[in-house]
Amino acid sequence: MANHKKDADLHSDENSDQELDRRTFMGTTGGLLAALASGGLAANSVQAHATGVHNSVDDVIRVGLVGCGGRGTGAATNALNVEPRVRIVAMGDLFMDRVENSRQNLLDGDHGDRIQVSEEMMFSGFDNYENVIKNCDVVILASTPHFRPQQIEKAVEEGVHVFAEKPIATDSIGVAKVRAACEKAKEKNLTVVSGLCYRYQKSKQETIDRIHDGSIGDIINLQCTYNTGELWYNGRKDDWTDMEYQIRNWYYYNWLSGDHITEQSIHSIDKIMWAMKDVPPKKCTASGGRSRRTEEKWGDIYDHFNCVFEWETGEKLFHSCRQWSGADGNVSDFVYGTRGTAAIQANKISGEVNWRYKGSGEDLDMYDAEWAELFKSFKGERPLINDGEYMCNSTLVSIMGRMSAYTGKSLTWEQVSGSQLDLCPPSYEFGAAPEVVIPKPGSTEFI
Numbered sequence: 193m194a195n196h197k198k199d200a201d202l203h204s205d206e207n208s209d210q211e212l213d214r215r216t217f218m219g220t221t222g223g224l225l226a227a228l229a230s231g232g233l234a235a236n237s238v239q240a241h242a243t244g245v246h247n248s249v250d251d252v253i254r255v256g257l258v259g260c261g262g263r264g265t266g267a268a269t270n271a272l273n274v275e276p277r278v279r280i281v282a283m284g285d286l287f288m289d290r291v292e293n294s295r296q297n298l299l300d301g302d303h304g305d306r307i308q309v310s311e312e313m314m315f316s317g318f319d320n321y322e323n324v325i326k327n328c329d330v331v332i333l334a335s336t337p338h339f340r341p342q343q344i345e346k347a348v349e350e351g352v353h354v355f356a357e358k359p360i361a362t363d364s365i366g367v368a369k370v371r372a373a374c375e376k377a378k379e380k381n382l383t384v385v386s387g388l389c390y391r392y393q394k395s396k397q398e399t400i401d402r403i404h405d406g407s408i409g410d411i412i413n414l415q416c417t418y419n420t421g422e423l424w425y426n427g428r429k430d431d432w433t434d435m436e437y438q439i440r441n442w443y444y445y446n447w448l449s450g451d452h453i454t455e456q457s458i459h460s461i462d463k464i465m466w467a468m469k470d471v472p473p474k475k476c477t478a479s480g481g482r483s484r485r486t487e488e489k490w491g492d493i494y495d496h497f498n499c500v501f502e503w504e505t506g507e508k509l510f511h512s513c514r515q516w517s518g519a520d521g522n523v524s525d526f527v528y529g530t531r532g533t534a535a536i537q538a539n540k541i542s543g544e545v546n547w548r549y550k551g552s553g554e555d556l557d558m559y560d561a562e563w564a565e566l567f568k569s570f571k572g573e574r575p576l577i578n579d580g581e582y583m584c585n586s587t588l589v590s591i592m593g594r595m596s597a598y599t600g601k602s603l604t605w606e607q608v609s610g611s612q613l614d615l616c617p618p619s620y621e622f623g624a625a626p627e628v629v630i631p632k633p634g635s636t637e638f639i
């Protein structure tokens with residue numbers, strides 16, 4: 193069993209070698225030793241941070257998974273792909289059948305020998321995340337988005353490094369909690385990597401660098417589109433309570449998913465925010481509705497949104513997203529400047545400068561790349577990664593678009609940041625579910 197002392201305690205002088213937390217060894221000592229060997233750190237600074245070093249290439253890195261769906265299973269595989277020391281040691285989901293299914297998939301995969309999840313380390317129920325977090329060094333948080341704030345808070349409290357899928361919350365209160373937890377993570381030297389994966393894709397990094405270097409001049413306007421088809425529906429079983437039914441079909445309930453603008457098109461919004469150096473827009477005016485999602489089974493979310501975001505400095509973002517099967521799909525994002533245009537998704541610049549990313553043939557898949565960087569940060573081989581600010585800002589921009597469309601009101605960043613709308617149900621138990629109320633612009637109030 194792991195020692196669960198907080199890192200802040202562990203760095204204090206009275207800690208003996210034996211008490212030093214395993215996560216502290218594994219997360220910092222490799223890099224500190226490397227830095228010492230290369231003359232990059234004074235010996236006393238190593239002593240201050242890493243008394244009792246026993247890190248070696250044979251030490252395993254215990255990874256836990258919370259949310260055993262498609263992405264969670266995929267993220268566990270990405271972690272295994274890039275780091276031979278990884279063992280998957282604990283898994284949790286609200287539902288045991290999801291844990292069993294994911295565990296079997298991992299056992300049948302390329303790294304089956306490193307799936308070391310005993311029955312005692314398979315957790316279900318609303319407290320599953322607490323048990324997983326207590327038993328790992330790095331946790332993958334890939335459940336339904338609503339639960340992310342409580343999970344991130346717990347991981348940081350326990351001194352566990354975090355990989356957090358997008359979005360990180362479904363309301364502003366949740367975003368504020370994650371922001372505070374990410375600040376604490378910095379104090380505790382904990383890595384926080386976001387699942388906003390394009391930030392780790394080499395082609396996007398190069399394209400955004402060129403925007404920032406002035407290849408298209410000053411930014412005038414921006415546009416992004418996330419038009420896709422419809423998604424899955426898991427039906428209903430007789431023995432499911434209303435709460436289980438909603439969570440099994442989480443995508444269609446705003447309290448659980450944040451609606452598709454937050455759950456899906458956040459990827460495009462995030463690329464735009466990156467191009468805008470993560471400065472949030474000052475205002476949003478949006479519309480949206482349900483043209484195809486008219487049946488009860490589609491819960492309360494919309495199927496299309498159109499938003500105009502405006503920055504203090506005058507730039508405007510025109511964003512649209514929809515989920516209509518049979519209609520044309522389009523995922524693209526453009527930045528229009530005084531000297532040219534960047535097509536971010538296409539990795540291309542045109543105008544006075546003409547450039548297209550060609551790749552080296554050796555670029556890591558972006559889902560592997562985020563894990564490669566996470567482990568470098570964990571081992572101290574690069575500066576600590578804390579993606580907290582942008583994952584919170586991009587989530588909140590998407591919530592801003594949703595709230596403006598739901599209410600029919602133009603909303604400012606300050607209003608949305610301070611929104612008191614709390615989408616948490618009165619209690620987390622399998623029984624009644626939150627009432628389904630479809631938002632109506634003009635009468636739904638901004639809270």
Ligand SMILES: NC(=O)c1ccc[n+]([C@@H]2O[C@H](COP(=O)([O-])OP(=O)(O)OC[C@H]3O[C@@H](n4cnc5c(N)ncnc54)[C@H](O)[C@@H]3O)[C@@H](O)[C@H]2O)c1
Binds near residue numbers: 258339455
């Ligand atoms: N970065 C990406 O490209 C990418 C791709 C796919 C999904 N995602 C994100 O990953 C998350 C999961 O998506 P998915 O496609 O894997 O969905 P999924 O439905 O396949 O998996 C979600 C899992 O979370 C479980 N769950 C629900 N409540 C839980 C709780 N309180 N604790 C633990 N588990 C709980 C569900 O039972 C389910 O097994 C979403 O936030 C989604 O946006 C990101």
